[in-house]
Amino acid sequence: LEVILDVVYNHTCEQSRIGATLSLRGLDNRVYYRLDERGRDIDVTGCGNTLDLRHPMVALLVLDSLRYWVQECHVDGFRFDLAVALGRGRDDAYDPDHPFLVALRTDPVLSRVKLIAEPWDLGVHGWRTGQFPPPFAEWNDHFRDAVRTFWLPDVERSAHLEPGNGVRELATRLAGSQDLFGAHDRGPTASVNYVAAHDGFTLADTTIYAYQVNSADGAGNQDGHTGHTGHTDHADHRSWTQRREGPGVNTPEMAARRRSIRNMLATELLATGVPMINAGDEFGRSQQGNNNAYYQDNPVSWFDWDLEPWQRELLATTRFLTKLRATNPVLRQRSFFTGHLSYHDGMTDLQWLAANGRPMYDGTWDDPHTRTLTMVLDGSRVGGDSFLIVFHGGALDTEVTLPARGNGAAYRPVWDSAWDLPMESSDTVGAGPVTVTAASIRVYTLVP
Numbered sequence: 001l002e003v004i005l006d007v008v009y010n011h012t013c014e015q016s017r018i019g020a021t022l023s024l025r026g027l028d029n030r031v032y033y034r035l036d037e038r039g040r041d042i043d044v045t046g047c048g049n050t051l052d053l054r055h056p057m058v059a060l061l062v063l064d065s066l067r068y069w070v071q072e073c074h075v076d077g078f079r080f081d082l083a084v085a086l087g088r089g090r091d092d093a094y095d096p097d098h099p100f101l102v103a104l105r106t107d108p109v110l111s112r113v114k115l116i117a118e119p120w121d122l123g124v125h126g127w128r129t130g131q132f133p134p135p136f137a138e139w140n141d142h143f144r145d146a147v148r149t150f151w152l153p154d155v156e157r158s159a160h161l162e163p164g165n166g167v168r169e170l171a172t173r174l175a176g177s178q179d180l181f182g183a184h185d186r187g188p189t190a191s192v193n194y195v196a197a198h199d200g201f202t203l204a205d206t207t208i209y210a211y212q213v214n215s216a217d218g219a220g221n222q223d224g225h226t227g228h229t230g231h232t233d234h235a236d237h238r239s240w241t242q243r244r245e246g247p248g249v250n251t252p253e254m255a256a257r258r259r260s261i262r263n264m265l266a267t268e269l270l271a272t273g274v275p276m277i278n279a280g281d282e283f284g285r286s287q288q289g290n291n292n293a294y295y296q297d298n299p300v301s302w303f304d305w306d307l308e309p310w311q312r313e314l315l316a317t318t319r320f321l322t323k324l325r326a327t328n329p330v331l332r333q334r335s336f337f338t339g340h341l342s343y344h345d346g347m348t349d350l351q352w353l354a355a356n357g358r359p360m361y362d363g364t365w366d367d368p369h370t371r372t373l374t375m376v377l378d379g380s381r382v383g384g385d386s387f388l389i390v391f392h393g394g395a396l397d398t399e400v401t402l403p404a405r406g407n408g409a410a411y412r413p414v415w416d417s418a419w420d421l422p423m424e425s426s427d428t429v430g431a432g433p434v435t436v437t438a439a440s441i442r443v444y445t446l447v448p
Contacts, residue, residue, distance in 0.1 A: 002076035004114060005069055009062045010085035010121065015048030016041045024051075031055050034092075042092070044085050044123030053086050053100040062086075062100070067109050077114025079139075084121040084128050093125065096133045105133060116192060130180030136190070137274060142180060143173045143193045148238035150393050151263045152206060154371070155439045156240045159395035163368030170391065171352055171365075171373060176272035178336045187335050191273035195264045196281055200224070200291045203264060203281035206239040207257040208247055213289030224292030237291075247286065258284070258310060259440060262317055262417040266441050269321040270389060272333045279303075282318040283311040313420045320415065320422040324443075330379035330387065347386070351376040355392075357401030357431075372398055372436075386446040387414075392436045402444070404431035411444040418442075 014025050017040065024032035034042040034050045041049045053059050069075045080086060089095035104110050119129045119138045132138055146169045154164035172179060176188030196203040201212075214224050240260070242253035261284055268275040279285075280303055287293045293301040307315065325331045337350035352360040353374035364370050371394035379386040388411060390400050402411055410428035418437040428447050436442055 011045040082121040083117035152240035194276040209289040357403040
């Protein structure tokens with residue numbers, strides 16, 4: 001086990017200049033905080049103030065603090081909250097070569113630990129995913145949005161025979177987000193793939209609630225991730241409740257919701273990059289629709305370890321998928337796929353197929369009604385098994401053709417998100433059509 005410490009060096013508890021004087025403001029307000037020409041706080045954090053890491057004393061304070069955590073407490077790395085705020089330069093724009101970021105990368109202590117950026121803040125041009133220098137990894141919000149969209153609102157659109165967002169974005173994220181992390185000597189391990197985090201809905205709540213339920217926070221339901229009207233934008237959450245809002249017991253929606261959770265967990269663990277699972281999502285924890293639950297010290301924010309039967313099944317599924325990833329190096333690539341043909345077996349390291357078993361082409365990539373994507377991973381290049389994985393985001397069962405291979409090899413089903421529990425099977429199927437359950441993932445190994 002390693003410990004990654006979440007650190008908040010972008011603001012303090014003092015809020016704006018009309019707030020309390022508790023620490024740094026009492027030392028030197030103009031040195032420690034970003035101020036405009038009138039002495040007012042420049043706030044890119046949403047918390048009233050922003051520390052000014054352009055000043056040597058502020059940068060030294062942060063660097064000394066980080067070194068303390070490494071040398072005295074032996075943590076293994078850091079996740080930097082609102083990291084763009086730490087890299088805003090003299091003109092207030094984000095600078096990947098900001099002196100503080102350079103200091104982190106060159107420090108003999110800090111350059112040897114894991115550095116993870118939350119690559120945005122609340123200021124102008126604050127979204128900078130993919131723009132941090134190596135050796136930083138970054139939370140990949142593009143992955144989060146693509147996965148939620150494919151498995152939740154786009155399945156809802158499919159049920160109404162409406163166009164969705166297709167499969168191109170999902171494929172890009174599954175392959176490691178090379179469009180974001182393919183430059184400056186970075187690889188897929190720079191992408192921290194997640195679907196839910198401590199901010200926002202839990203994974204289960206994306207299948208239960210379309211709108212936040214934050215009234216207990218005392219902010220008029222205006223806190224958390226809200227839309228411009230003060231109510232959470234359904235599209236922002238990218239959630240889908242299967243026709244019924246709120247929790248239910250043995251309702252027809254429950255089986256579909258739980259399959260959606262399995263789909264999103266599996267997409268994280270089968271994708272190239274570094275998976276990050278929010279604590280409790282592995283057993284379907286809910287915050288009763290609260291997307292800003294740090295306000296609460298009650299059952300909303302607590303963990304209930306007395307699991308229901310379906311939660312124990314989900315936990316077993318998560319354990320199976322994490323073991324599958326850990327034991328198969330093709331699911332843990334440290335470099336991007338090339339697409340080059342192998343003369344040994346005629347396969348490429350990564351191939352995308354349509355539902356008919358043929359290679360994807362521009363028409364199917366860009367068709368908003370395309371809801372099925374097959375990913376073929378050649379594990380022979382990294383000394384492991386090869387996989388064929390079907391991602392079907394349609395609202396109805398569909399037929400998928402498993403492609404013929406030159407040596408007539410077969411496919412063995414390893415896991416299916418339609419299963420409540422993982423199952424052992426030695427059965428194999430040959431090339432040809434198979435039926436795949438609505439809104440589900442099926443994983444095959446390629447049998448020689």
